[in-house]
Amino acid sequence: MSTITIVWVALPFFLGFIIYLIPKLDKPLAMCGTVVSAVYGVQLFIQQSPLKLQLLDNFGVILLVDSLTGYFILTNALVTIAVLIYCWPSNKTTFFYAQTLILHGSLNAAFACSDFISLYVALEVSGIAAFLLIAYPRTNKSIWVGLSYLFVSNVAMLFYLVGAALVYKANHSFDFVGLKQAPPEAIALIFLGLLVKGGVFVSGLWLPFTHSESETPVSALLSGVVVKTGILPLVRCALVVDEIDPIVRIFGVGTALLGVSYAVFEKDTKRMLAFHTISQLGFILAAPAVGGFYALSHGLVKSTLFLIAGALPSRNFKDLQQKPVDYNIWFALAIASLSISGFPLLVGFGAKVLTVKSLESWQAIAMNIAAVGTAISFAKFIFLPRGAKEGGSVHPTQPGFWPAVILLIVSLIVTNGIYYQAYTFENILKALATIGVGWLAYYFIFKKSTLKLPRVFEQFEHLVGTMSLILILIFWMALA
Amino acid sequence: MLEACVFATVLCGFFGIILKKNLVMKIISMDVMSTGVIAYYVLIASGDGLFTPIISDAPNRDYADPVPQAIILTAIVIGFSIQALMLVGVMKLGRDNPTLEISEIEKNNRV
Numbered sequence: 001m002s003t004i005t006i007v008w009v010a011l012p013f014f015l016g017f018i019i020y021l022i023p024k025l026d027k028p029l030a031m032c033g034t035v036v037s038a039v040y041g042v043q044l045f046i047q048q049s050p051l052k053l054q055l056l057d058n059f060g061v062i063l064l065v066d067s068l069t070g071y072f073i074l075t076n077a078l079v080t081i082a083v084l085i086y087c088w089p090s091n092k093t094t095f096f097y098a099q100t101l102i103l104h105g106s107l108n109a110a111f112a113c114s115d116f117i118s119l120y121v122a123l124e125v126s127g128i129a130a131f132l133l134i135a136y137p138r139t140n141k142s143i144w145v146g147l148s149y150l151f152v153s154n155v156a157m158l159f160y161l162v163g164a165a166l167v168y169k170a171n172h173s174f175d176f177v178g179l180k181q182a183p184p185e186a187i188a189l190i191f192l193g194l195l196v197k198g199g200v201f202v203s204g205l206w207l208p209f210t211h212s213e214s215e216t217p218v219s220a221l222l223s224g225v226v227v228k229t230g231i232l233p234l235v236r237c238a239l240v241v242d243e244i245d246p247i248v249r250i251f252g253v254g255t256a257l258l259g260v261s262y263a264v265f266e267k268d269t270k271r272m273l274a275f276h277t278i279s280q281l282g283f284i285l286a287a288p289a290v291g292g293f294y295a296l297s298h299g300l301v302k303s304t305l306f307l308i309a310g311a312l313p314s315r316n317f318k319d320l321q322q323k324p325v326d327y328n329i330w331f332a333l334a335i336a337s338l339s340i341s342g343f344p345l346l347v348g349f350g351a352k353v354l355t356v357k358s359l360e361s362w363q364a365i366a367m368n369i370a371a372v373g374t375a376i377s378f379a380k381f382i383f384l385p386r387g388a389k390e391g392g393s394v395h396p397t398q399p400g401f402w403p404a405v406i407l408l409i410v411s412l413i414v415t416n417g418i419y420y421q422a423y424t425f426e427n428i429l430k431a432l433a434t435i436g437v438g439w440l441a442y443y444f445i446f447k448k449s450t451l452k453l454p455r456v457f458e459q460f461e462h463l464v465g466t467m468s469l470i471l472i473l474i475f476w477m478a479l480a
Numbered sequence: 481m482l483e484a485c486v487f488a489t490v491l492c493g494f495f496g497i498i499l500k501k502n503l504v505m506k507i508i509s510m511d512v513m514s515t516g517v518i519a520y521y522v523l524i525a526s527g528d529g530l531f532t533p534i535i536s537d538a539p540n541r542d543y544a545d546p547v548p549q550a551i552i553l554t555a556i557v558i559g560f561s562i563q564a565l566m567l568v569g570v571m572k573l574g575r576d577n578p579t580l581e582i583s584e585i586e587k588n589n590r591v
Contacts, residue, residue: 117554120555125558132565140576141589143569144586147569147570147573150562151510154510158514165517165524165548168524169527460586465498
């Protein structure tokens with residue numbers, strides 16, 4: 001088993017470089033690498049018992065795979081497969097596929113490793129690969145989007161490195177467990193790095209610009225899995241070190257409310273989805289023990305939504321009200337939106353029920369408000385006008401669009417079975433009530449609102465400046 | 481004392497990233513910051529001693545800790561490759577934004 005794990009971590013990198021040598025086989029090789037990790041992810045659920053590997057020595061790489069990791073690995077594999085299918089008929093070059101596979105591999109590595117330095121390396125590799133994918137069209141705008149992403153994440157990772165050094169000083173090891181003995185400034189520095197990388201709370205405000213301005217398949221990858229590299233380590237730290245658990249939960253609630261309050265007022269489809277990603281990350285953090293299932297449901301649904309948003313005739317909700325959407329596309333859009341709002345029969349329902357069950361009492365009200373906010377923001381998609389195919393102004397879809405979206409939607413329905421215990425009368429009633437309240441609020445209040453929230457905080461200098469404030473905030477939280 | 485100097489370097493770099501207007505200057509400030517971080521690792525490594533840890537017949541001395549040094553080597557390589565990548569991006573951007581002032585670039589590339 002341990003050999004399989006090591007091969008599984010190394011395989012995507014190996015194949016990624018092979019692709020450069022045999023450019024003709026780029027798509028099959030990329031697909032092969034991701035399918036292998038999907039199989040590995042499923043296998044983790046069957047096996048159940050966690051596996052901890054300590055390579056080399058006391059200071060070496062520590063890998064930890066259990067069912068929590070399994071959820072993230074499965075999400076990563078499914079989203080990457082869908083993106084590859086989406087891009088298959090397009091004329092993307094070998095470079096794109098090689099980078100996608102390397103990004104996939106680095107994400108797997110980031111999910112599996114359980115010590116601060118391997119995590120640092122995996123996060124930096126994923127950052128570089130993501131930058132190359134964002135900048136792939138090589139327009140000025142895409143380069144700037146990628147550059148600001150790389151810059152912000154690299155600065156955050158420098159703080160993280162200082163934190164890792166402090167952990168080493170206290171324990172003579174980089175294991176996550178060492179955070180227990182580490183001084184509060186170590187916790188503050190490491191958390192700052194992970195919060196920025198994971199797009200949590202105000203330090204995550206780089207996310208809307210980056211995710212909304214990238215190409216459709218890249219946005220799906222970024223929002224579906226790449227942000228979760230920062231989330232899983234936070235969840236892990238919260239699980240191993242009890243003192244950290246409340247900090248993570250507080251950030252979860254704050255993020256969920258912040259993201260959703262931006263999302264309800266947003267007038268642009270892709271930006272709304274990106275803000276909504278921030279709020280969903282909050283749901284994962286709010287109940288660390290069951291975060292894996294929520295991450296799976298969110299990753300699948302958000303990549304579906306980003307792929308569909310790329311097929312809509314416009315990005316502006318106001319324009320979309322004038323232009324009818326193709327029936328088939330609307331149907332897919334409605335399924336995805338219902339799943340994320342927590343409608344029964346889809347995976348979002350089970351995930352929401354499980355998360356709400358594991359909340360502490362002080363979190364419950366805030367998270368329910370956030371759930372209603374989710375319903376409000378996705379009512380914007382569900383109540384778009386539909387039109388027949390011959391309606392004239394129908395936007396042509398990419399040839400790979402339908403297979404990819406169908407794969408994701410089928411997985412949304414199938415993974416619904418993982419937590420079938422959720423189907424009790426009260427839970428279903430509560431989910432429907434939440435959605436109903438959200439839709440009514442949308443219809444009577446938010447449909448007409450013209451309020452535009454300022455974008456000042458998304459400017460580059462403010463993003464870096466906020467880091468220092470968050471650093472002080474976490475320091476005091478860790479000290480308390 | 482040394483520790484204070486190291487943190488001063490990190491802070492100088494961080495303030496440079498915030499306060500400098502030019503994109504290239506920001507990248508150089510980031511380099512200053514990462515120099516500070518590297519120095520911190522070296523400082524931690526030398527906590528117990530300064531001698532190079534080599535197995536030999538010589539009597540036991542105060543050895544420097546090899547682990548942080550080995551690790552920071554990885555981080556140096558990563559940092560340098562990221563900087564190279566950023567500078568390539570800046571060269572491309574510089575063609576249409578010759579001043580490379582961040583406010584201008586942000587204005588030109590917003591929606």
